[in-house]
Amino acid sequence: xxxxxxTVFFILVLEMLxxxxxxxxxxxxxxxxxxKFVSGSPMxxxxxxxxxxxxxxxxxxxxxxxxxxQRIDQDEQPDDASRPYHDYSYEASQKARKFYAQRNLYxxxxxxxxxxxxxxxSTLVIAMLKHEEELEHAKSEHESSKQDEKKLLEMxxxxxxxxxSLQSEVVALQSKKNEYENLKQKIDQEAADYHTLADxxxxxxxxxxxx
Numbered sequence: 001x002x003x004x005x006x007t008v009f010f011i012l013v014l015e016m017l018x019x020x021x022x023x024x025x026x027x028x029x030x031x032x033x034x035x036k037f038v039s040g041s042p043m044x045x046x047x048x049x050x051x052x053x054x055x056x057x058x059x060x061x062x063x064x065x066x067x068x069x070q071r072i073d074q075d076e077q078p079d080d081a082s083r084p085y086h087d088y089s090y091e092a093s094q095k096a097r098k099f100y101a102q103r104n105l106y107x108x109x110x111x112x113x114x115x116x117x118x119x120x121x122s123t124l125v126i127a128m129l130k131h132e133e134e135l136e137h138a139k140s141e142h143e144s145s146k147q148d149e150k151k152l153l154e155m156x157x158x159x160x161x162x163x164x165s166l167q168s169e170v171v172a173l174q175s176k177k178n179e180y181e182n183l184k185q186k187i188d189q190e191a192a193d194y195h196t197l198a199d200x201x202x203x204x205x206x207x208x209x210x211x
Contacts, residue, residue, distance in 0.1 A: 005104055008058055011051075012111045015118055022121050028132060035129050055115055062108035069101040 026034075038044050072094065 004057075004061065005107060007054075008061065008107055008111055011054065011058070012107065012114065015111065015114045019114065019118050019121065022118070022125055028129070031125070031129055032133070035126060039126075055112065058108050058111055061104065062112060065101055065105040065108055069098065069105055072098045072101055 021034075075094070
């Protein structure tokens with residue numbers, strides 16, 4: 001193989017390795033780490049731009065392989081029954097040329113096809129990882145909201161208990177106030193009775209002394 005088809009072969013091997021890494025069931029933590037590295041690395045972005053240019057050259061090689069195969073099919077020597085001999089060397093040369101043209105066609109075609117599959121698969125994997133992160137974030141928010149709701153319920157219960165205790169204290173104080181009012185009225189009544197009796201006694205004392 002020439003150097004450019006050898007390069008295409010190595011790119012194909014690299015694509016197969018990348019596809020295997022993408023579809024291998026790594027833990028989600030590792031996948032996210034690789035995603036952050038790939039999406040944030042300037043070297044990876046530069047390599048992707050270079051690969052796009054390389055795939056443009058591979059597409060040119062694919063078109064060239066198709067044209068070569070068509071020319072070989074057109075240049076095949078027809079069987080001539082009038083000739084006394086058969087040119088086996090020409091036939092072997094044509095078959096070899098056709099084999100190499102088909103090999104180059106399949107190599108470049110499969111490399112281009114796998115690049116499309118790899119791009120689509122990487123897009124789906126990245127979208128899946130982003131959805132997983134959003135789902136985990138939503139779950140954490142839901143858990144935090146549940147904890148906040150639980151705290152609010154506990155605070156509400158504590159406030160209700162405090163309100164009940166305060167209400168019971170108010171009732172007790174109200175009953176004590178009523179008892180105090182009754183006692184005060186009773187004392188006032190007894191004081192009034194005492195003063196009345198005292199006045200009556202003072203009135204009766206001069207009468208007893210005159211006798």
